[in-house]
Amino acid sequence: MNLIGIGQGFVLTVLGVAALGLEVWALIEAARFRKDAYTAAGKQTKVLWVALTAAAAALGFVLVFNPLNFLSVIAVAIAAIFLTSVRPALRSVQGPGGRTSGGPYGGW
Template identity: 75%
Template sequence: MDLISAGQGFVMLLLGVGALGLEVWALVEAARARKEAYPAAGKRSKGLWVTLTAVAAAVGFVSLQSPLNFLSIIAVAAAAVFLTNVRPALRSVQGPGGRTSNGPYGGW
């Protein structure tokens, strides 16, 4: 029984680390985008999305050992909504690198 319990604990830890990685990725992407890109893409403000993803990452860190509780699932959902809905809209507005192709002297 101890082997099964250890295996379950390991799987839960892997799920927690995966969830935390997703939430941190969403936070980094939310912080990287320009402030003006959010309204241009028809999305809520940068402050809201950075706050939501930061709270999601904090919840993911706190519940690293138990990633299947109610708050952890909500945190993963918030990060997933950002990555699947907001991030593509931001990339369509500002390009894949987060910047335009215009340099300090204009475009190519």
């Protein structure tokens, strides 16, 4: 038995699953915010960010057992850029819940 090879395979699998989780989280967050919040925050359109994060999640799913592939690194970078740059700007415009706190007549 090659214990080092088994250990390396396990570490790569854990990294791949973690990367996929990050990419799916970014996709969910990109789809959650309103369309007008993207333009109000001065970011690109919602369609672009949902498409980019969906492509990143798809790449992460396909390459889950090879997380050090060049395309996997690009997919993680797209998700990280969204989560660290775009999401905070959207939250400052729209609020942390992704929705306004009140109805058409204000809050409670």
